[in-house]
Amino acid sequence: SPGKVVDENSREIGVHDGAIFYTIGQRHGLNIGGGLPYYVVGKDMAKNEVYVTTKLDDSRLWLNDITVTDVHWINGQPDISREYQIRTRYRAPLVTCTISPHERGLNIKLSEEVRAITPGQSAVIYDGEHVLGGGIVV
Numbered sequence: 209s210p211g212k213v214v215d216e217n218s219r220e221i222g223v224h225d226g227a228i229f230y231t232i233g234q235r236h237g238l239n240i241g242g243g244l245p246y247y248v249v250g251k252d253m254a255k256n257e258v259y260v261t262t263k264l265d266d267s268r269l270w271l272n273d274i275t276v277t278d279v280h281w282i283n284g285q286p287d288i289s290r291e292y293q294i295r296t297r298y299r300a301p302l303v304t305c306t307i308s309p310h311e312r313g314l315n316i317k318l319s320e321e322v323r324a325i326t327p328g329q330s331a332v333i334y335d336g337e338h339v340l341g342g343g344i345v346v
Contacts, residue, residue: 211256213240216249216263224258227251233269233324247324270321276331276343277313286333286340293334294318296325296345302334313343 213222222240224230230238234248238260249268250259261268274296286292288309293302294316304319316331325331325345332342 209256211258213238213246213258213260215246215259216261216266221246221260227253227256227258230258231324232326269323271325272318272321274316274318274325274331275310275312275314275346276316277346279313279341279343281341282339286335290335291319292340293336295332295334296322296329305333307333312346 209226210223211227212220213224215221221242222238224238230248230251232248232250235245238246238248238258240246240260244262246260246262247264247266247269248258249261249266251257252259259268286307288307291304291306294305295302300322303322306317308315308317316333327345329345330342331345333340
């Protein structure tokens with residue numbers, strides 16, 4: 209159902225077709241005019257609001273620490289004292305990371321900030337070319 213699109217200054221700048229249809233980092237399909245492109249930086253499903261910014265360096269677009277749930281390992285849990293690599297988006301470059309247990313599944317600390325990591329996305333953990341497993345970003 210339709211709801212408000214709210215900018216970084218808490219102003220309503222448009223209407224969306226349903227918050228569920230938008231993802232963090234999304235730029236296209238917002239149907240908001242006004243010059244600079246807007247990027248989705250958050251959603252409030254209870255209020256049915258989508259939050260946007262024109263600032264590509266907005267901290268809500270960049271993360272270096274994520275939590276995943278529904279973790280599945282292919283050949284048992286790997287050694288958490290080592291570094292691995294992670295991919296959070298199809299064909300995205302691998303990013304070095306460390307992993308540790310978390311009450312909801314797994315905490316992953318990335319060696320660099322990654323743009324537009326979105327709840328519900330898959331996070332796949334690699335050791336070189338070998339897939340170790342992964343989970344769902346929360």
